[in-house]
Amino acid sequence: MKEAVTVRITRRHYDILHGHLFPGGYGEHGAIVLAGLAKIGQELRLTVRDVVLAKDGKEYVIGESGYHSLKATAISPLIKRCRDERLVYLAVHNHLSDDAVEFSDVDLNSHSEGYPALLDIARGMPVGALVFGRRSVQADLWLPDRSRRDLREMLVIGQSVHRLYPRQPRWSANTDKSHDRQVRMFGAKGQQILRRMRIAVVGLGGIGSLVTEYLARLGIGEFILVDEDVVETSNLSRLVGANQNDADNRELKVDVAERHIREANAHARITKLAMDAAAPKVVEELKSADYIFLAADTMRARLVINGLAQQYFIPAVQLGAKVTASHSSRTLEDAISIVRPMRPGDGCLFCNGLIDSTALATELLKEEERRDIAYGVQEPNPSVITLNAVSAAHAVNDFLFDFLELRDKAEVEFLHLSHIRRRNSAVSPTHSPRCTECSCSLPHSRFARGDAVSAISMAAFSSEQDSHIR
């Protein structure tokens, strides 16, 4: 079976590119896109790392044949950069079409004439072209063996996720009766998009169990469930779907979540991984997720999933609830529900100081080492189902509205909901050009690199080594 080609691009890069290609008027314009490459199952995913606009009349010119083309002087440094940084070279131009677009014969002939030579220079990396209509896009990707692939879909990833196709796919009007009331809000197309999605929930405790409940009832087709823990009696006040028998039998939380999902959605496909979020096997599985809900409260889980969001352009969200109290006055200082979206290139958990390097280090010590270095006894954090529910509902709502395009472009913002102050605050993440994870300008950053660099995972949590850490 041939691989399906998909392209993922940040909203910022897309707006720059689209604005250049369609400035108004009827002209044709050109650009060059450099993209990371990842092979994920049968998908060849291109993640746009850089967009270089070609100056009309200087770099994008009318040639002797009477048709536009990119000048060799514009191509040469970029194809060499692709070779050195393991990126895919994509020449871009526009046609003046709307919902459907395809390459002209002239385009395809020029690819046949030029791309074999570019493949030689690219040394093992594919090369190709994108042609944009106003609301459509097509690709002609040349693989190193000179076979060619066209495009399945492009995702434009900001807070909301916009889909573009070579031509609009047909959506069936048939939906399950159990979803009738929600289909009246987002339509049969929206319901089918949900059914086709593969969603990961990392951490199946108080927040993650609620997230899986909501997703199951919404009709998500496929789940990746990640949690290594078993049910304990102290979980029952907030672990949706669990009962005393589960605690007595020390049932795995992934098994309880699976049972609970099937009560609402018997046909869901479920992959259960009863291991740490940083385990190499988990990281490999998460690469194929369409969206990741991060409800595990460890620094290593944040680091790993933040990295996947930046490297493979997987939209994700980190959820939490935090209760702070004054030990001296024995009063509640605050109770906060937290929702932090993770999107490629938009400021990340790492450069916003939300992955504490010292906490990360101590998490990775052996149990006896952690005990030895501790100054005092670690008490479990407070946790209350209602605080968890606010966080879970906000995050799943965001997912729904963003993935089904039920709202216009929204800004990426961290949401903090204080229940003591009855105040909500939306904080725009800072974006550091020096961030090793999300910067698109720092050479060798993780952003959009796909398989060119290793995804973050931790050998200490490989299943055969797992006992070593605990």
Add this chain to the structure above:
Amino acid sequence: MKPEVSAAIEDLRAQFGNDAVTSVDDTVGGAYFFIEGVDLSDKFVPRKTWIGGRIVDGYPYADIYPVFIGGDVRRADGRAFEPPITAGHTWQGRPAIQISRANRNVQVSPQTARSKVLKVLHFLETLP
């Protein structure tokens, strides 16, 4: 030992001398390191001791925390150590003093094992 950790050990050798630095693979991607004969300044007795720590698999995102020095070290002025310096530990089979100095600037400037050790030595040298 993952490549970033090996490189960090080599960097320590470049700073403190090949013979002074030894390392032990922690079998899960990281390593324990010891640097013998570091100079703590005349504020301490003995003045020279070893310093060590564990570089975990999560390096360079993860701090090197905590760091240990020889368990026989005392302040030359006779004052007792106060947190974040605590005596009476055993680390990798050696009597040790624990120094719990966190690196809060990983996002601003990527940390290295060399800079971590130098910062801890500077912290000790400039103790009031």
